[in-house]
Amino acid sequence: QVQLVESGGGLVQAGGSLRLSCAASGRTFSSYVMxxxxxxxxxxxxxxxxxxxxxxxxxxADSVKGRFTISRDNAKNTVYLQMxxxxxxxxxxxxxxxxxxTTVQTMGRxxxxxxxxxxxxxxxx
Numbered sequence: 060q061v062q063l064v065e066s067g068g069g070l071v072q073a074g075g076s077l078r079l080s081c082a083a084s085g086r087t088f089s090s091y092v093m094x095x096x097x098x099x100x101x102x103x104x105x106x107x108x109x110x111x112x113x114x115x116x117x118x119x120a121d122s123v124k125g126r127f128t129i130s131r132d133n134a135k136n137t138v139y140l141q142m143x144x145x146x147x148x149x150x151x152x153x154x155x156x157x158x159x160x161t162t163v164q165t166m167g168r169x170x171x172x173x174x175x176x177x178x179x180x181x182x183x184x
Contacts (some may be wrong), residue, residue: 060085061083061084061085061086061157061172061173062083062084062085063081063082063083063155063156063157063173063174063175064081064082064155064175064176065079065080065081065153065154065155065175065176065177065178066079066080066082066178067079067080067178068153068178068179068180069179069180069181070181070182070183071145071180071181071182071183072182072183073145073146073147073182073183073184074144074145075145075182076141076142076143076144076145077142077145077180078139078140078141078142079095079139079140079142079153079155079178079180080137080138080139081093081095081137081138081139081140081155081175082135082136082137083136083137083138083155083157084136088112088136088157089112089113090112090113090159090160091112091157091158091159092109092110092111092112092157092158092159092161092162092163092165092166093109093110093112093129093131093138093155093156093157094106094107094108094109094110094155094156094157094158094166094167094171095107095108095109095129095138095140095153095154095155095156096153096154096156097149097151097152097153097154097180098151098152098154098177099148099150099151099152102151104154105120106120106166106167106168107119107120107123107127107140107153108120108123108127108129108140109129109163109166109167110129110130110131110138110163111162111163112131112133115131116163117129117163118163118164118166118167120167122148123142123149126142126143126144126145127140127141127142127143128140128141128143129141138155140153142180145180145182146182147182147183147184148182149180149182150180150181150182151180152177152178152179152180153177153178153179153180154174154175154176154177155174155175156171156173156174156175157171157172157173158171158172158173159172
């Protein structure tokens, strides 16, 4: 059973930075794509970024390209989301997700099988 535990959320001023972490366990993740999604109040959950655990290839939503960077540490089974130049519209609960045997492109158009509990990110203006 896949377990995903997010951390690193918090309150930050506009223009600031945060790094989210997602600790993954319960599987060998070499065949997985890991992703970050977010859900703002009153809005649907949306794709943010994805990374292939095996190849390291990445995919980003247009709204975060150039500001966010997804990465992974294979030794620690951890995926990161470095968020720079944060904007108030980035305020949301951020979720880590995992899906086997897919691509980073497809991850942006699907509902993954496994989810973490979410971590709140609040950006003040």
